Amino acid sequence: MIFPYGKARCYSGYREGQNPMDRLYPSDEEIIEDLKILExxxxxxxxxxxxxxxxxxLELIRAHQINLKVMxxxxxxxxxxNPxxxxxxxxxxxxxxxxIENNQDELEKVILYAHQxxxxxxxxxxxxxxxxxWNENLVSPGRVLYFVKELKKRSYKPVTYCDNVHYWKDHLKEVAEAVDFISIHLYPVWEGKGVPEAIDGVISGYHYIKSLYPNKEVIITETGWPTxxxxxxxxxHIANEHNQKIFNSVIDTWSEKEKVTCFFFEAFDETWKGSEDPFEPxxxxxxYDERRKPKAIKQTLVHV
Known part of the structure; x- marks a missing residue:
């Protein structure tokens, strides 16, 4: 396998008063706390x-010998x-x-981090x-392909691109052929699905992409359920800890059985996102919530 199976989580550890736009980042102590929870x-x-x-x-993972690998x-x-x-x-x-200049700088930094x-x-x-x-930061598939090719030439790491399952059918055919493995996002809850239909949607979505690209390894880099x-x-009424526990646990059990790495979104609540409404999904x-209090999903898992 290009991307060995493992348990995985999306990580953005911004707490109250912190956000990436203003470059208000978590402290070393906060990052270490998060990493020790996650490992x-x-x-x-x-x-x-x-x-x-x-x-x-990355520096703290190395310095404290945290047993986590990073995508x-x-x-x-x-x-x-994008009007x-x-x-x-x-x-x-x-x-x-x-x-465009920023994106080139971002490319160079990712390559540098991969080497360091x-x-x-x-x-x-x-x-x-x-x-x-719908993205306010729209980039053409051709430019994504450019970044894929540069990363493949220069990063010396397996290269992917992460996007919603629907866009791999037509928009991303050339990207799909170029990457080392395909990374898909599946959020049936955003489409109004309840838990049973959403579980079926994730599994069928994965198999659909595998059928389109049978010679490519496919992993899930985002799925989850809001509380x-x-x-x-x-x-x-469907956004609650009980439904999150059922959805994530069943998908986790399926992914382990099938040896499909699945990055669940998200490790910790992110109150900086969205509108001022505290119930913004x-x-x-x-x-975990923003204070690192575990939700119901961290209790006994639901198995199928």
Whole structure:
């Protein structure tokens, strides 16, 4: 296997008053606390940029001999305006030029981290949901392909790209052929599915991509279930810890049986995300809340 099976979690450890936009990062003590929590149950974590926070996390994993491997992900800024995005995505010519320069810098940093932390980094991704038409930071499939090829030539790590299952059918065919393995995102709950249908949706979505690319290894780099919602897109009565426990536990059991690595989203609640509404679902996907209190999913697992 290019990406050996393991238990995996997406990791973004921002706490109250912290966020990536203002570069207000967790302290060393906070990062170490998170890593020690995560290494008890997981083999891999996935991080979402080449920021100083990611670099410090890698340094602390090494310094404290934390038993976790990291998937690095490029954070790509918009290389074109996206008038279809309702919350942003409109850039001037000069802003696009700066974003393209930023993306090249991001590429160089990811390559540097992959070289500096050979034992800590298990793979690299050429972006995260950069192609979908709803993204305020829209990047063309051709540019994603460029980043994939550069990472393959220069990072000396297995290379992937992470995106929603729907976009691998048509938009990402060339990317699919170029990557070492395909990374898919599956969120049936965003499509209004209840737990049983969502479980079926994740498993069938995985098999669908495998049928399209039978010679490619496929892993899941995001799926999960929120524990609160303001009823916007996700019905509030299905967003709770009980449903998270059932959904994540069943998918975890399936992934272990099939030896398909699945990065569950997310390790910890992220209150900086989304609107000011405290019930905004973007904030509430963690196995732990923002104060690192475990949710019901951390209790006895549900097996099928």
């Amino acid at each position: 008890k149950d997981f083999d891999y974590i996935r991080m979402y940029d080449a920021s100083a926070y990611t670099l410090r996390t 690095l992900t490029m954070n790509l800024l918009g290389e074109m305006s 279809d995005c309702s919350w942003g995505g409109k850039f001037t010519t000069s802003e696009i030029a700066k974003n 932390f050979k034992d800590e980094v298990i793979s690299v991704s050429a972006g995260n949901e950069s192609v979908p038409e 609160k919602s303001n009823h916007f897109q996700i019905q509030s 973007e904030k509430h996907w963690g196995y």
